Amino acid sequence: MNAPSLLLDGLPVPFSDGQTIMEAATVAGIFIPHLCHHPEFKPQGSCKLCTVKANGRYVSACTMPAKDGMEVENNSPDLNDKRRTLLQMLFVEGNHFCPSCEKSGNCLLQALAYELEMLTPHFTQFYPDRPVDASHPEVLLDFNRCILCELCVRASRDVDRKNVFALSGRGIGKHLIVNAESGRLADTGFSLADKAAHVCPVGVILEKRQGFLQPIGCRRYDLQPIGMQVGRPPATGSSEQGS
Amino acid sequence: MATAAFPLETATTDSGSLRRVALDPLSRVEGHGKVTLLLDDAGQVQQARLHIVEFRGFEKFIQGRPYWEVPVMVQRLCGICPVSHHLAAAKALDHIVGADDLPPTAEKLRRLMHAGQILQSHALHFFHLSSPDLLFGFASDAARRNIVGIAAAHPEIARQGVLLRRFGQEIIRLTAGRRVHGTGAVPGGVNRALSRAERAQLLAEIDQVIAWSRQAVQLVKRLHAADPELYDEFGTSRSNLLSIVGAGGVLDFYDGRLRARDADGRLLADAVHVRNYAELISEEVKPWSYMKFPFLTAIGPQEGWYKVGPLARMQNCDAIATPLAEAERREFIAHGGGRVIHAPLAYHWARMIEMLHAAEAIKDLLHDDDLSGSELRSSGARHHEGIGVIEAPRGTLIHHYRVGDDDLVTMCNLIVSTTHNNQPMNEAVRRVAQRHLNGHELTEGLLNHIEVAIRCFDPCLSCATHALGKMPLQLELQDASGRVIGRQGSAPADLSSAAGST
Numbered sequence A: 001m002n003a004p005s006l007l008l009d010g011l012p013v014p015f016s017d018g019q020t021i022m023e024a025a026t027v028a029g030i031f032i033p034h035l036c037h038h039p040e041f042k043p044q045g046s047c048k049l050c051t052v053k054a055n056g057r058y059v060s061a062c063t064m065p066a067k068d069g070m071e072v073e074n075n076s077p078d079l080n081d082k083r084r085t086l087l088q089m090l091f092v093e094g095n096h097f098c099p100s101c102e103k104s105g106n107c108l109l110q111a112l113a114y115e116l117e118m119l120t121p122h123f124t125q126f127y128p129d130r131p132v133d134a135s136h137p138e139v140l141l142d143f144n145r146c147i148l149c150e151l152c153v154r155a156s157r158d159v160d161r162k163n164v165f166a167l168s169g170r171g172i173g174k175h176l177i178v179n180a181e182s183g184r185l186a187d188t189g190f191s192l193a194d195k196a197a198h199v200c201p202v203g204v205i206l207e208k209r210q211g212f213l214q215p216i217g218c219r220r221y222d223l224q225p226i227g228m229q230v231g232r233p234p235a236t237g238s239s240e241q242g243s
Numbered sequence B: 001m002a003t004a005a006f007p008l009e010t011a012t013t014d015s016g017s018l019r020r021v022a023l024d025p026l027s028r029v030e031g032h033g034k035v036t037l038l039l040d041d042a043g044q045v046q047q048a049r050l051h052i053v054e055f056r057g058f059e060k061f062i063q064g065r066p067y068w069e070v071p072v073m074v075q076r077l078c079g080i081c082p083v084s085h086h087l088a089a090a091k092a093l094d095h096i097v098g099a100d101d102l103p104p105t106a107e108k109l110r111r112l113m114h115a116g117q118i119l120q121s122h123a124l125h126f127f128h129l130s131s132p133d134l135l136f137g138f139a140s141d142a143a144r145r146n147i148v149g150i151a152a153a154h155p156e157i158a159r160q161g162v163l164l165r166r167f168g169q170e171i172i173r174l175t176a177g178r179r180v181h182g183t184g185a186v187p188g189g190v191n192r193a194l195s196r197a198e199r200a201q202l203l204a205e206i207d208q209v210i211a212w213s214r215q216a217v218q219l220v221k222r223l224h225a226a227d228p229e230l231y232d233e234f235g236t237s238r239s240n241l242l243s244i245v246g247a248g249g250v251l252d253f254y255d256g257r258l259r260a261r262d263a264d265g266r267l268l269a270d271a272v273h274v275r276n277y278a279e280l281i282s283e284e285v286k287p288w289s290y291m292k293f294p295f296l297t298a299i300g301p302q303e304g305w306y307k308v309g310p311l312a313r314m315q316n317c318d319a320i321a322t323p324l325a326e327a328e329r330r331e332f333i334a335h336g337g338g339r340v341i342h343a344p345l346a347y348h349w350a351r352m353i354e355m356l357h358a359a360e361a362i363k364d365l366l367h368d369d370d371l372s373g374s375e376l377r378s379s380g381a382r383h384h385e386g387i388g389v390i391e392a393p394r395g396t397l398i399h400h401y402r403v404g405d406d407d408l409v410t411m412c413n414l415i416v417s418t419t420h421n422n423q424p425m426n427e428a429v430r431r432v433a434q435r436h437l438n439g440h441e442l443t444e445g446l447l448n449h450i451e452v453a454i455r456c457f458d459p460c461l462s463c464a465t466h467a468l469g470k471m472p473l474q475l476e477l478q479d480a481s482g483r484v485i486g487r488q489g490s491a492p493a494d495l496s497s498a499a500g501s502t
Ligand code: SF4
Pocket: A145, A146, A147, A148, A149, A150, A151, A152, A153, A176, A199, A200, A201, A202, A204, A205
């Protein structure tokens, strides 16, 4: 019996049972834009960047199981327009001033903005003013850049078994919190060695005193656009710096 | 202490009978400069003031941010000399991380970056922004009085200006990583060295750059020689001088101790450690200006104000360490005939000598193998407070920070060159207004005289006002009740294309 396969933008892509569209595409070396998806974690389908059209319906590629004969549209102007709009909303909702952000060049959000040719933020900036949490001796939290992907929540809960992070509130008031009575990272069992210290795709969870030690221009997405790095887990914490 | 007061700073005639003229920027970007003149019925200037609305948002913004972000973040302050802020902040933070002696590779790379910045900024200031006034005349056709006009009338000068600036920018790109928002200097050192290939690439051009810089000095000297009265008198006022001076008394843009001289060149203070800047200088607040007026504390506000920038540095140092620039410095000093030169237009002469020195220093540095070394940073015992001083293209630049145990900035104080030069620029405006505007119909060309005077010190006031290379002024005629009775705009010197690409 032939291996099952789907048609991704007209190309046959084989997959094995239980794989999502995202996983099948990744194995085939085809890039589907994503933010909350990470190959090491259970998909949660919240950011909607990976939206594709499967048999005519909009679905999340990171959660939708692949089906034999499925026709999937991915790299189309219509879908990329929608993705760009999602990115623009994320950009204005936080403070993402790339030129002076220490995550620049290693940031998934920035890399996608380049990939999807987002030229302006389009919407009015919110300019939130969220104080950073610098209480921990080794790690800084800059909440101004959180995109609520919950990767840190998943990593701390499922890998580190510490439950340091959680999302609180709903709708536009939804935000990341630290699970401590004081709300401060220093008052949790968090450590730089935790998985959760190295999964943030943007510049929220940062190893302290690293900043710009790794020169701009030599960073991961400075070297190669994200669309050509299919299969490599996203650049994450500062552990990746210098690689 | 009594408040300082200067002739023409405040009109003595009953202001009800005076006509107000305001030179106001056409576009306001966060901060701006404005000149107001009060004229009596005979058109005599009774009061002249330069108001600069300083953009102080950064000091507040950076509080609560991690210190390692500062050298990159602070570059948002100025579109013309971001690297000066980058380096002044890094120097202040060196002390925070206990790196008081940088490895030679780090120090030399920073010096190279800064020399590139001096070169590009001085070239921009002179060729793009000032040469149109100097070559065509202060009151010449405003439509032509810009770099495009220079390119048409003096193509070789324009070309050299553009290429000198580009070379400076290339040095910045290679040392800082980017032309804008570079990240090369980090607390305690730098984040990359130069490869031999990169040095060779720059060295291939350096002799040409030095040759053009020499020609630029000759050009300014010809301008002085052609009209000595204008060049020596225009807007001139005597004052003290302040700058840092390097080891052995040499001109040093990157590091040194503070030195001040009086208007006759006598030493007032010397070898003052930059950490004691707050004892050396104080700042006066005046009700009519948002920008403070710094002065030498020991002398007081009336007599203690000073000039910073090329003119001050050229006459504050004892020597320049590179031969071509040193020969030019001697000729410059000789021009003063034993007296300190205070003429604003001589800023350009000193500026071009500095550009030549920067070019020579770049050549020496590029031959130094330390630039390709591998020891990039040092560190030591942490401190809570750091002060960094640097000679930015337009003058002494002071960055002062306090950082908590949690690595967040708790206090930031910046004193930028424009602020140091506030009183000298005000004085220059008053002299020019009195000498050139009194009793005349106020035309665009005459009003441009005022801008020319300001531009000797500062091309656009941008590091104080955040106005990114624009200094367009508008003339407003108001009657005694403040009603606008006439309006006239000077040609907006829109540099956004020039400055925005730094
Ligand atoms: S902190 Fe980072 S990993 Fe955690 S939810 Fe926010 S963006 Fe995602």
